[in-house]
Amino acid sequence: MINNILKLICLILFFNVLSVQAQKVIEFYPSKKDMTSVVRNAIENVKQKDIKLVFKKGTYKFLPDYAINKFSYITNHSNGEKSIVFLLENFDTIEIEGNNSEFIFHGQVAPFQINNCKRLKISNLKMDWDIPFSFQGDVTAVNEKEKWYEIKPYREGFSWELKKGQIVFPNIDGFKFSSLGSTLTFDKDTKQVAYGALDMSLRANKVEKRPHGILRIYGDNMKSYPTIGTVIHSKGDKESNRYAPAFQVLSSKNVVFDNVTIHHALGMGFLFERTENIKILNSGIYIKEGSDRAISIIADATHFANCKGDILIENCRFEGMLDDGTNVHGTYVEVNKILNKKSIRVRLMHFQQLGFEFVGVGDEVWFVKVPNPKRAEINTVASVKVVNDRYIDLTFTNEIPADLKEGDIVENKTWNPNFTMKGCKIRDHRARNIIIKTPKKIIIEDNDLSSMMSSVMLRGETFYWFESGNVEDVIIRNNRFVHCAYGGSSEHAILKVSPRLGKAFDQTITYDRNIVFENNNIETFDNRIVWADRVDGLIIKGNIIKQTTTEEPQFPDAHMFDLINCENVEIINNVYEGNVKTFIRTDKKSKKTLKVRNNKGLSY
Known part of the structure; x- marks a missing residue:
């Protein structure tokens, strides 16, 4: 008996040693040069399925020039060609140790896209942009009768110019927003959203230069006018102001983020799609200490779409975002056509859901039949045929309900998570905490x-x-x-x-x-x-x-x-x-x- 136990222990230790030996460890050292191609080459040359990327403590700069260009579907963001710095796909194990390094990104880049990985751990790193995709200024005067307000715009650390009577920003690498777009006011001292502030979508009629660096902004479409003394912040037009999250994790499982801080991102902070078992620990999204920026990231701090298993967010700090602290949800699709007794065509309804993987073979779904919103019959998906980025044909193992009709709703039953949030601080941001x-x-x-x-x-x-x-x-x-x-x-x-x-x-x-x-x-x-x-x-x-x-x-x-x-x-x-x-x-x-x-x- 004892001999058998000893043999078993030796066998476990042997396989653990093999596992450690099989892991590819890649070390990176701080440099003043662009690190995008260095990281890209290292990842692309890895043959092993288990890798560990170790960044020695320091500052690392990432530019879009040598990033991977890849068309990406990103839920709740704009789909399209993205410049991806860390593209990590089809690994058994990924570990990234930052050693409290700072990653500074520039321009339109998607920092991390992680797809189909079985274990992921990212620890001890900070993320920021050298120039935020923002325009902001102190409100100095308001004239509602003449439909204008005046601001003193921030220049240091921001990128914008006045061109043909319009504010052009961020004006980085040839990219600019079509308008001021989504706009909100903040308390200058606390950086809290101003009391009574309204979401506004602004397209200035004209902008005039005034003395002492002041801009006068005319607009006849304003729901309300900002309060003198507040900071007014714009993030651009709705169609293009969510480029990509800091971290996009798709079709993966056993994910841990520990001590990861995001000071800015061109979309959400942490986005998970169809991913199982997720922990975000001791992490944060907030404005960097000493910065005069009004906001941290452009959208939600954390977002989970059709995930399952257990989600835990513990001891985290989320501040300054321009959307929710966390959003956890599944996806409703609408029945577009009854194809036969076992098949239907469904439609993804929101323009930022296009291309989303709503369901897979073997998933169970609920049918929700108008006018009753309660979940009704359950069926199992036997096959999935993607027609295009909006329509999907589903065939089930059993016949669909006889009374199912166009306009009814289908919900994925399999991909729903348990969710726990504890010991967190969420404040000073737009929208809901949770x-x-x-x-x-x-x-x-x-x-x-x-x-x-x-x-x-x-x-x-x-x-x-x-x-x-x-x-x-x-x-x-x-x-x-x-x-x-x-x-x-x-x-x-x-x-x-x-x-x-x-x-x-x-x-x-x-x-x-x-x-x-x-x-x-x-x-x-x-x-x-x-x-x-x-x-x-x-x-x-x-x-x-x-x-x-x-x-x-x-x-x-x-x-x-x-x-x-x-x-x-x-x-x-x-x-x-x-x-x-x-x-x-x-x-x-x-x-x-x-x-x-x-x-x-x-x-x-």
């Missing part, structure tokens, strides 16, 4: 959250973005919500559950279920705490809510808890300190099963 849609376990705990819009939003939608689906098991506990929903775009809440379904769907049927919001500490100036629509099973328990005076309430008549078409809601053991008198609003359906008890400082 927006999430997965039917599997969701835990959001022990985080520090501050938001321009709703802090946590649960929103599946068969409209516009077509991001599935409804949640079924959510715990939001022991978090600290401070100064939330301070933007001016629309009405929000600390927790907003708000499905966005097309007009053909019944808007009264419950959609999300089993949500627990407990033991959270909330300090905010406005009224709304939980705003829930079409939820079956919502517990609001043990929360401490304190109204602050940091800002004037934007919606002073809104209710603290607002329930629409809900069932089985409990509001118990909460404590409120403040002057709000509009506590709970319900419709007839929600009132039937509502339980309210043992709360302090609020009544019903």
Whole structure:
């Protein structure tokens, strides 16, 4: 027996030694020269399936000139030819050790594209751009009557010029945006989105030079005008302001990012598509210390599209992004045509989903049949034929439902993850801290959250973005919500559950279920705490809510808890300190099963 155990140990050690010996280790050293071709040549010459890239501590510069040009489908970004620096495909194991080095990118590049890899670990590196794809200035004067505002634009570290009465930026390597485009204002001192700020899409009628480096910008399409003293920031037109994420990981598994910091990117920070088991640990997306930039990255800090297994985001700091802290979702596709008893043609609906791998052979799907938004029959995919980047033909192992019709929805059942976020800090950015849609376990705990819009939003939608689906098991506990929903775009809440379904769907049927919001500490100036629509099973328990005076309430008549078409809601053991008198609003359906008890400082 002992001899057998010893033999087994020796065998394990032998294979471990072989594994270590088989791994190709490549070392890189800091240089003032462009490192793109050095990295590219090293990766392309590797024969092994297991590699480790080690960067000795220092600064590394990456230019687009010798990057790999490859047409890329990138969900929630612009598809097209991309200049990729680190193209890592079909490896068994990839490890990148940065040793706290700084990677500086220039121009339109996609830093990392990682595809079909079985194990990935990236550790201890920082990422930035020498010149951000941004235009910003301090607002010095406003004249709403004459429809202009004046700014003192930032020059050091930015790239732009005034040409034929228009601001041209970033003007790098021949690339420029067609307009100022997506624009938002920020507090100059805190770098927080300005109180009451609105998203704007700007196309200046004309821009004039004024004395002392001031620009006067005329525009008759402005919804609102910026406040004097704020920083106004533009990121360009919608069609081209999301070039690529810092990290795009596709069709891979067992992924770990540890101590990775992103100060700027030309899209999202971390984007995962059809990837299994992901950890982002001790990492960050935020403006570099001492920088006068108003923003960090152009879009979401983290984004997960049709992933599965376990996702963990722990001890991370996300600040200054121009979109959500995290977005976790599947994809709804629309039935375009019934081909036969076992086959259908489906359509990807949003222009930034084109080319996305919605489903694979062996995946299970749900059929969702108008007007009922609930998941219905399950079937297994037997074959997939891609017609083009918008249409896909699916054949199933069993016959499709007899009542399935054009305009109904299909959702991938197989590719949904468990999600945990804990010990994170998310603040000072556009949009929501967390927006999430997965039917599997969701835990959001022990985080520090501050938001321009709703802090946590649960929103599946068969409209516009077509991001599935409804949640079924959510715990939001022991978090600290401070100064939330301070933007001016629309009405929000600390927790907003708000499905966005097309007009053909019944808007009264419950959609999300089993949500627990407990033991959270909330300090905010406005009224709304939980705003829930079409939820079956919502517990609001043990929360401490304190109204602050940091800002004037934007919606002073809104209710603290607002329930629409809900069932089985409990509001118990909460404590409120403040002057709000509009506590709970319900419709007839929600009132039937509502339980309210043992709360302090609020009544019903």
